[in-house]
Every structure is written in C-alpha cells, then in structure tokens.
Amino acid sequence: MSVTPPAAHPSVRPAPAFRGRIGRDARSGHYAVPRRYRLHLSPADPDGLRIAVTHGLLGLDRACPVTFLPAVPDCPDGGHAALRPLYDASAHRYTGPALGPVLSDDWSGRIVSTHGPDIARDLARRFAGGRVTLYPCGAESELEAVERMCAQGIEEAAQRAGAAGVGEVERTAALDTLLATLGVLEQGLGVHKYLIGDQITAADVELWVTLVQLDTVHRTHLDAAAVQRIADHPALWSYARRLAAHPAFGTHLDLDGIHRRHRARCQGLEAAGAAVQILDWATHSTPATGTRPQVNRP
Template structure:
C-alpha cells in the first residue's frame, strides 16, 4: 500500500498501560521467545483482545502460548477481572488498581510481562515457527504502523467523536467528515487490491477489520441513519471485511453477543437512529 498520504497522520496517543515488558529474541532480554512459557489472558469482546486472539490464531501459537478467555463484562467492582487479580498483585507491590485485560503473563514467574496490546502482538510475531507467515513482514513495518494510526484516529476516534451526544454539532460534523474521508481513502485502495500492505494478509488488515467491527457493532448506535448509510457506501471496504470474516482466524473469535454486552455495560451515550441500520450481517459471514 502506498503510505505517503497516510504517514502524515500523527501518532495516536493511547492510555499508557501499567506493564510494558518486551519479549526479546534471546536470553539476554530477560523474556525471550520460548514455547510454553507465556500465556495470554483476553476477552474477545474488547477490541484489543479481539486483535490479539486473531493474531494468535494466524500465527498458529495454540500449542506454544495458551490463551485464557475472560468474560465479556469485567466481574470486579470498579472494573477488572477477578481471575487476573493474583497476577497483578504478584507483579506490583500493594497493587490496588483494576485488573484489566489483555495480559501477557510469564508462567515461569507468575507475573505480568505486558498489558500493552500493540507490543504484545509484535512480540508474539517473534515466536519461532516453521513456515508460518509474519504479521509484520520485514520492510513493511512503517506501512503497517501508518495503517494502525489511520484506523485509530480516522476510524475509531473519529467515530467516537462523531457520536458524542454532548459534543458541539460542528465538532460532530467535523469528526464525521474525517471518518468518511478515511473510509474513502481505504475504499479507493481496496478497490484494486486484496490486502492493505505488500499484497498479503498482515497486521494492517487485522487492525482495519477490528476497527470496522467496532464501527458497525458499537459506534453506529450513536450515529444518525444518514451517517450510517454514508459509512455503508464503501463496497470494496465492506467486501474486504466480509472476506476476512469468513477466515477461521477472524470469524471464530467474533463474539457479537459479548461485544453488545460490553458496550451496554460501558456506554454512557444516547442511542441514535443509526442503531437500526446494520451494515454487515456478521453472523452470516463469520466462519464457525
């Protein structure tokens, strides 16, 4: 994908997590990529958890890095998962914050390696494997990062601002314009290409797919029907989403009921007319 127009998008600023250990390529890193040492803890109702579940599946790490799937809605007062509390308490003295997912833990020490999803996915990509494809092929890193920034700011954040009931109408309109411009740029590219980067399935496609899932299953509930119809008017983009939904690594991890329960548990906004305008029938297209 030509990233020249995308590279101008500034970096997204996500909330800094509490643990950001990295898995290196050898023993000198402290945490090195060895089978049967690490474990993922995630909820596929969460966008970060869904990204990691798909990436883990694509990388074929089922036997070497097990996954513990968590409930869609956190079960601790104030947020967090009770099952993760021992890991947090072992990793930070007198820890009193919420035990949030996703988590990559070290079974050898019983402690947390990282809670930072983008770095976890990159580190999983370092695990040894014979003949498996890489989610971050050498030489494509900057292009994939540009796609990730574009999705974070031009789709996820723009859609959230466009649907804020307490925002100024001009601010909502500007956010919707940014969202539609972003979708239009991706539409023009995907009209002639099967994948976003280097002609193959990479983390860029994974990022876009999860962003489109959130757009259709969460954000559209806070947009008016006209806006959702305009969002839906990108046939190549949504055809790309349908194709990936039919891929076992994507469709098998799509928990629509869990996403809905998580959304209703967290959302403080008002539902708009767009709620009735579903863009994709995800259940029909998802592989099971």
C-alpha cells in the same frame, strides 16, 4: 496499497501497567519458549480481539495457551478478578484495576506485558517460525500509518460524531474525517486485496477489528443517513466480509460479548443508525452459547 502516514497524535490507548518484551534468547530474560507464556484476553475488547486474531493466524494454540476472560469485567473498578493474583504478584501493592489483555509468564507467575500492540508483535516475531509474516521488513511506516488511520480517522472520529452533547459543527467535522479516511481505504482496497503487499499483515488485523467496532458499536450512536454514507464503501466492506470468513478472524467474533461490553461501558444515546446494520457479522461469529476452540485454562 500504498499508505501515507497522517500527522502523528497521541495514542488513544491507555498507558499499560506492564510493558515487558519477549527477546531473542535467554540473555533477554523473557525469551521465546513454547508453553512458557499464557494469554489472558476477551475478544469482546478490541485489543483482545486483535491479539486473538493474531494468535489464530500464527497457529499458536499449543505454543501459547489462551485463557478467555468474561466480556464484562467483574470488579467494581473495571478489572477482572481472575487477573488480580497476577497483578498482585507482579507489582507490590498494585492498586489499579486488573485489566486485560495480559501476557503472563507461567514460569514465574508474573505478568510480562499488558500492552496489546507489543504482545501481538512479540507473538508474531518470536513464535511465528516463518509461517506468516504479519510485520514485513520495510513496512514499518505503513503499519504505523494504518494504526493512526484506524485510531484517529475512524475510532476517534466515529466517537466524536456520535457523542452526546457534541455541537453540530464538531459532529459534522468528525463525520467528514471518518468518511475521508474510509474513502482513502476504499480507493486502495478497490485495487488491492490487502492493505500491504499480497498477503494478510498486522495492518489488516488492525483495520478489520476497527471496522467491527465501527459497525457493532459506533454505528449505534449515529443517525441513519451517516450510517448509509459509511456503508457506501463497497470495496472496504467486501474486504471486511472476506476477512470475517477466514477462520482466524470470524471464529473470534463474540457479538453478544461486544454488545454486553458496550452496554456496560457506554453512556451515549442510541440513534437511528442502530437499526441500519452494515454487515451480517453473525454469519461468521462464534455463538455466545458455544465453546471456543483450543481454549486452555489454568
């Protein structure tokens, strides 16, 4: 489908503490070597889930091991205790929270990047080996457009529509923005199987994770009528269901972790929409008591 970029706005993602990149060869410092790097992430976090799905699509279990973090950070500042040694080794007197996701360098014991989109791109561009093309050449503007639609047209709009203390006018405007964005996606996915081209790309990973958050997190703060209108996009939710059945997507769904992370962070009020589930994500998710495949721990 063709995606038209909306007007640019500042990103909702926080500024990363580290933003190194993996280059083409040894001259770049950080270069692609199998098992040199390690991912530290929680699939309960949207950025962590995006990277986990990307990692699964690329088949990088052996080339880049993964250490899974708890769904709810265990430090008072919102960071992960397991990541503190990496942060301390990477920045002198670092005082911020030790947040995931993290791409670390096992050779140096330091952090390469904490910027989720960069990590996903570097995995795809430096380790894919031609197996999957998640970032097609010439599709950069379409990929950026999907990222903005997800961040602003869905994520931000859904948050405003369900925020406590928001006036009715602002709430209605936010819901209109959300429904208009879903309508554009519905129209395209009613004709095309994927967002860009005829195969899964990073745009599909971005949208799928956003839809997971919409149905498992933001829905709980919306009224039932709003959720029914959101659900009334059959092509879009059929697409989400189809991707959930793909092993690289559904096996990383930690529904219990998503709910626990939401409860730990959210101060909003539950609304009637909490009882109107759109998709049965549990059909494809990994049980909280189960073990994740190919997990590598330090």
